[in-house]
Amino acid sequence: MNHLRNNKNFCIHFHNFYQQQCRTIVKVRLKWVKNRSLDHIIDKETDLKAASLLKDAIKRSSTGFLTEKTVADWQKLLGLTIPVLRFLRRYPTLFHEFPHPRWNSLPCFRLTETAQFLDSQEQEIYLNHENDTIERVSKVLMMLKTRTLPLLSFQPLKWDLGLPDSFEKTLIPKYPEFFQLVKASNGVSCLRLVNWCDEFAVSALQKSNEKKGCDNEYVEFKRGQKALVFPMRFPRGYGAQKKVRAWMEEFHKLPYISPYVDCKNIDPNSDLMEKRIVGVLHEFLSLTIHKKTKRNYLRSLREELNLSHKFTRIFTRYPGIFYLSLKCKTTTVTLKEGYQSGKLVDPHPLARHRDKFYHVMQTGLLYRAKGNLRSEDVSMLDNVAKDEAGDGDSEEEVETSDEFCEDEVSETDEVSE
Template identity: 40%
Template sequence: MVRWLLSAIKGKYGFSHGFKGGGFSYEQRFSLVNVKLKWAKDGALDSVVAGERDLKAACILVSIISSVPRCCLPVYHLSRCRGQLGLPHDLKISTFMRRYPTVFDEFHLLDSGGTSVPWFRLTTDVLNLHHEELSLVQQYQGDTLDRLRKLLMLTKDRTLPLQTVDQLRWDMGLPYDYHHSLIPYFPELFILVRLPDDRVGVRLQSWDDNLAVSQLEKNAAFQQRNESIRDGTLAFPIGFTRGFGLKRKCIEWLEEWQRLPYTSPYSDASNLDPRTDVSEKRIVGVFHELLHLTILKKTERQNVSNLRKPLALPQKFTKVFERHPGIFYISKKSDTQTVVLREAYDRNQLMKKHPLADIRERYSRMMRKGLLDRSKGLYKQHTGASGTHDLLSNVGGRYNSGFKSEGESDNDLLSEYESDDETHTSH
């Protein structure tokens, strides 16, 4: 991947600007070229996304199963959590779990009607890894709290519905049960509130100026680009797929766009005209910062599509992903669109790894090994009824489930999806 930086260029900018009330006052004197750069496939970044769906689903299931005594659950119980997993609708959870015998061990029990019901428990290896993960989460709890606080500080009211935070939970490395295991233990930082639409939200109790510094500003300070910080013309790191052709007109447009004032995503931008390129640069800055708050510097596009109101963004705000393919790469792997921050990767390697990224890689290796071993016939499905009474006693005796087979649940925590397309104007 060719990596290059369009730095701020001195001279006449075509506009005047200055600091005023913590933001920029400016006057556009001309319109920049309205261009749309083409999308080009990036195999290296696609490989970063490939397999993410299964990894996320497996880790969520591990969290759910590990939270109950004996670390085992019947499949019908797991089906109630289907909406959180992001799996294809035509894929049964039991089928998915059987793919990864190094993670999930299947056994069958008889219900009160004598019907054999599949149960799943965690293997010893994955239990050990999960305990390591929990220890690491506790160790880096301060970092997790800071990133959640910064997420809320990006919003105009320092508030987000829990449903929206849930959609970003995996990417931000929040504990699975963060609303029970994290938020209540820091009342000086967070409070759960009832929103006008009757949903529950989390609100940040107070603003912290020390946290209200974007990663782009930190990088500029580290690189001692003090002049760019003073005049507000910070430029974003740009990189393109190897062989990506860029016309001269596009280069000139990018250079002009990079010289526009940079508005911190943590500052009040209500004075910006949403029809201007300065506003667009602010939107790019918001998502540049949001992706920096994630563990792997990426998230599914649908996860940010319902952030328009909380982030005070204009309609069609995610169009910036297409207009700036040198900053964001949109991967179309796994039947979805995933936005990846280019600068965070050297080909398919994360340049600065969060400790949780290593844990996830170990989960991924364990899952791949299970797939390979199963293809060699090293695993057999435990479907016999022998030992049933012993197993029942180990998990608390017989039960009356009321379920005869794996089914769907309407308890879909990810059902909210508010697009910023022009056809959806509910915002």
């Protein structure tokens, strides 16, 4: 409650100030810089996500398997750059191919015992961290104008937010004090927030500053005397430029507005609103398991999140906070502070498990003729996951030409999901 009250008082104080004084920050035109380390992560997790979605689809199937004919048109849906059949055959540690019981020429795929074992571990993580999942979903709804979102809008975000498959049937009904399934006027099924939780209305940026304890900057922020500063990790060479430093110093002097505070009285064309948008995008990406999501997914929430029509320019305008990638024929935005040396700074248990899942995909280490998983394999799998978590690789950033400046970023270059 104190967090929310302090933040509201802070916003009111500075909002009145900026209503009286017109202030325009001179924004610097920056080139896009390619980050090979983050591009590699996005490339890797595209296959990881596709394999996970196929695993869930096989589990949902009444027959316990999928046919080539069923998955033939799923390539774009899964975000793949190769045919689905080829993808399934690439990972025999997870997907066992066999002929259809009636049509021998029709390839079919079911889960190997290894994949089933990994799935059972995944379900256990969902169960053990259910409270964390409920908080994430609540916070997403709390940032929306109507506190309501169609279930269809949640579907593409399930992987990013770490939601179990069919969460609307298995998870939501267990928490009626938080959520309610309702029908919109057009008949669409929606998820609605029932009760506002003051404890959840604290952003990741506020929490990270609060962890510093009695840090003078955070104390001054709570008193409404100072704005919180976003962590910045500029591409090589940018941070030392005087014009960039001056711009960011002015930007940081603007008050920080929590994404959980009503912003309807803020001038939509003001610098204050731009900083509020940066805060909303920062918070949303902080809620994701891998600190990233596709730009299209955010665009579908634009109106509910009170974002401007061209909000995606924010990603290239603030390269110290966000990274925009064009890997895998789509556009992905990443929160830079979430990664260090090519790895998540504070990985969620589900992210650690997905690393284990990816290892099985890549190496086939645990694959035994029929996909059997022996006791010694379980130990080996855990050790591999620990070893991988400890590895670090240096980040390599390469500057490109002017053709990817923020004013020239396409707003329609997404692959349809």
